[in-house]
Amino acid sequence: MAQPPAIELRGLVRRFGERAVLREVSVSVGAGATLAVLGRNGAGKSTLLRILATLLRPHAGEVSVLGEALPRRAWAVRGRLGLLAHEPLLYRDLSGRENLAYHAGLHGLGASRVEQVLEAVGMRERADEPVRLLSRGMVQRLAVCRTVLHGPHVLLLDEPLANLDPAASALVEPLIGRSCGATRVLTSHDPSAALAEADLVLGLLGGRTAFVSAPDRIEPGAVERLYA
Amino acid sequence: MREGRALGGRGPNSWQTTITVLRKDLLLELRGLETMPAMVLFAIVTFVIFHFGLNQATIAGQEAAGVLTVTLLFAAMLGINRLFVAEREQGGFDAFLLAPVDRSALLVAKALALFLFLAALEVIAVPAFGLLLLGPPLGRVLPGLIAILALGDVALAVIGTLVSAIAVQTRARDLIGPIVGLPLLLPALIGVARGAGPLLAAHGSGVPPGRWVAILALYDVVFALLAYAVFDFLLED
Numbered sequence: 001m002a003q004p005p006a007i008e009l010r011g012l013v014r015r016f017g018e019r020a021v022l023r024e025v026s027v028s029v030g031a032g033a034t035l036a037v038l039g040r041n042g043a044g045k046s047t048l049l050r051i052l053a054t055l056l057r058p059h060a061g062e063v064s065v066l067g068e069a070l071p072r073r074a075w076a077v078r079g080r081l082g083l084l085a086h087e088p089l090l091y092r093d094l095s096g097r098e099n100l101a102y103h104a105g106l107h108g109l110g111a112s113r114v115e116q117v118l119e120a121v122g123m124r125e126r127a128d129e130p131v132r133l134l135s136r137g138m139v140q141r142l143a144v145c146r147t148v149l150h151g152p153h154v155l156l157l158d159e160p161l162a163n164l165d166p167a168a169s170a171l172v173e174p175l176i177g178r179s180c181g182a183t184r185v186l187t188s189h190d191p192s193a194a195l196a197e198a199d200l201v202l203g204l205l206g207g208r209t210a211f212v213s214a215p216d217r218i219e220p221g222a223v224e225r226l227y228a
Numbered sequence: 229m230r231e232g233r234a235l236g237g238r239g240p241n242s243w244q245t246t247i248t249v250l251r252k253d254l255l256l257e258l259r260g261l262e263t264m265p266a267m268v269l270f271a272i273v274t275f276v277i278f279h280f281g282l283n284q285a286t287i288a289g290q291e292a293a294g295v296l297t298v299t300l301l302f303a304a305m306l307g308i309n310r311l312f313v314a315e316r317e318q319g320g321f322d323a324f325l326l327a328p329v330d331r332s333a334l335l336v337a338k339a340l341a342l343f344l345f346l347a348a349l350e351v352i353a354v355p356a357f358g359l360l361l362l363g364p365p366l367g368r369v370l371p372g373l374i375a376i377l378a379l380g381d382v383a384l385a386v387i388g389t390l391v392s393a394i395a396v397q398t399r400a401r402d403l404i405g406p407i408v409g410l411p412l413l414l415p416a417l418i419g420v421a422r423g424a425g426p427l428l429a430a431h432g433s434g435v436p437p438g439r440w441v442a443i444l445a446l447y448d449v450v451f452a453l454l455a456y457a458v459f460d461f462l463l464e465d
Binding site: 053054075078081083089090091093094105106107146 | 251318319327465
């Protein structure tokens, strides 16, 4: 029997006040696949991720994640999603270890998992320093730890490599890269990097679907037109 | 598709979530010292102002109860206004909403944190009140006063948490707290002041009036249930 898609959007609409940020967006992402969402600033990429993360409600259309319809069954998918947003979602006055212990508590996990992810991103030595004293790159590494701490099945990655140098990018690759095994939705301002990661590409132009295509089948010039 | 739950299994229960959030809030206060010192300083300074403003060496009875209640209320407003600031400004709301937890645990944890802040405030402020303003000695009436203040603290903690959760979503959060909170708190404050009045009288009994204790307890229960019923909706988009 064919598996249902991990993520499915049909005619998704989301407004902020009178302004429609997403209009009639439809796309289907298979389990374990990577969807790259491209578009200029304000195209609706982050809003789309927040809807998939159950933090925003769709105003029209259908959204399902891991087979559960949102927002009605949002509770059933929380805990199986990981959101790496622009904000790290870490308390500045707490240390990295304390922050992760807090998030582990919210997911019913023990301290050993915290040490495991800190080790994976090379942050064990600096994990007792307050987050406000760390560099942006280190904070981003901790944010990656927070995102993958509970082993999510769907990763929602908003500019995941922002502030990371090549060495740090290589460290987080097994956690949030192609090889992690999770279904991924990622946004990037670097189209070539996003295309290299993607199985499917959604181009957003003014909140509307400009194209949905496999990376190697995108019309010549279509990506450039998103940013024109 | 990867089946089943993520690493967290079924996630923590409500009580575990409450303890997790409460522990984090107390740790944040311990690190930042943003709320408690301001509340204590405000209360002490207000007692000094009353001391000179009333131009009396000591006060007692209903007058003393009024001064104590009003001072503790305004000091509490400082804590109420800051209760959800870290959640709003540092993404704590989003992180909490992404977790597979009972959302009411956030209400309970925040109300418990505020209750503990108020109790700590009173541990310092009530003896200071006894030294700076109060005529009759505190010792004999202390158990009754603690009971009345604790019932008032429950109302402040529950209503304060509810109001703070509403206020923090708005741009005018510093205004919304007092404007919405004070009218809701009025019956509880009347109860605390009227209950504490006889205790602080020159020859008062050490037992708070049962009528005001009952009114305060009832008010606490009603608002606790109301807050529990509506809190989920406040967190929704």
